[in-house]
Amino acid sequence: MSAGSDPVVIVSAARTGIGSFNGALSTVPVHDLGSTVIKEALKRAAVAPEEVSEVIFGHVLAAGCGQNPVRQASVGAGIPYSVPAWSCQMICGSGLKAVCLAAQSIRIGDSSIVVAGGMENMSKAPHLAHLRTGVRIGETPLTDSILCDGLTDAFHNYHMGITAENVAKKWQVNREDQDKLAVLSQNRTENAQKAGHFDKEIVPVFVPSRKGGFRPGRRQPMNQEVTVQFLVRSHARVAGSVPSVGHAGGSQ
Missing domain, CATH: 3.40.47.10 (Thiolase/Chalcone synthase)
Incomplete structure (x- = not known):
C-alpha cells in the first residue's frame, strides 16, 4: 500500500439550512x-x-x-x-x-x-433511562443524551460552557471584547444572508406533515440587527462570567 502523489480535491459541497431547536427541521430523521x-x-x-x-x-x-x-x-x-x-x-x-x-x-x-x-x-436526541436490570422501588432518572453524549466533558463532568469560561480566563478575554466579536459575527451573518450569499450552498429539505409536507425557507433563525447593548442585557451563566447566551450558537 503506497500513498498516491496526485492531490486530493473537493469537487462539490452542499448543506441544509441550520434549523432551530425543535424548529422546522426538528421532525426530520x-x-x-x-x-x-x-x-x-x-x-x-x-x-x-x-x-x-x-x-x-x-x-x-x-x-x-x-x-x-x-x-x-x-x-x-x-x-x-x-x-x-x-x-x-x-x-x-x-x-x-x-x-x-x-x-x-x-x-x-x-x-x-x-x-x-x-x-x-x-x-x-432522546432522554435515556437505564432499565436493563429493572427498578425495584422508587423513581429512576432520565438522562438527556444531548448533554451526556455531546456537551459534557467525560473526564471532569462539566458542561462545555465551563470550558468557554476556562478558555476566556486563560487567554484573558473579557465580556466586553466577547460582546464586540459576537456582534460583528452576527451582523456579518445577517448581511450575508440578506445578500443571498448562502443560498447556493443550502439544499431545501422536505418536511413531511399530515397536510402533505412542506419545504422550510432557506433563511436560518437568528437575531436581527444585534447590538452590543442587546448583548449586554443577555444574562451570563453566573454573575461575573464572560460567556453569555448571546455568544452561543443555537442548538439544532
Whole structure:
C-alpha cells in the first residue's frame, strides 16, 4: 500500500439550512437530512451514486437513530448497498475529521471518490433511562443524551460552557471584547444572508406533515440587527462570567 502523489480535491459541497431547536427541521430523521445533502452534492459534482467508493460522516448523537445512520443516509441517497458507509465521532470536530479521513482514504488508494461530511439533529436526541436490570422501588432518572453524549466533558463532568469560561480566563478575554466579536459575527451573518450569499450552498429539505409536507425557507433563525447593548442585557451563566447566551450558537 503506497500513498498516491496526485492531490486530493473537493469537487462539490452542499448543506441544509441550520434549523432551530425543535424548529422546522426538528421532525426530520438525521439520515434523511444526510440523504438530501448527499444527493445534491453528487448532482453538483456530476457523479453517479454508483461511482462512490466510500461514505464517511461525522455523527455524535446516534442514540435511537437505528443501526449505522450514515449507511441509512448513503442508501437513501441512491448509493449502492455494496459501498461502505460509516461514522466517526470527535464531538464538534466530527464532520471536519470525516473530510480528513476521506482524503486519507483516497491518498492511500483505498478509495477514489468519497462522500464526506457531518449530520446531526439535536431536536430528536432522546432522554435515556437505564432499565436493563429493572427498578425495584422508587423513581429512576432520565438522562438527556444531548448533554451526556455531546456537551459534557467525560473526564471532569462539566458542561462545555465551563470550558468557554476556562478558555476566556486563560487567554484573558473579557465580556466586553466577547460582546464586540459576537456582534460583528452576527451582523456579518445577517448581511450575508440578506445578500443571498448562502443560498447556493443550502439544499431545501422536505418536511413531511399530515397536510402533505412542506419545504422550510432557506433563511436560518437568528437575531436581527444585534447590538452590543442587546448583548449586554443577555444574562451570563453566573454573575461575573464572560460567556453569555448571546455568544452561543443555537442548538439544532
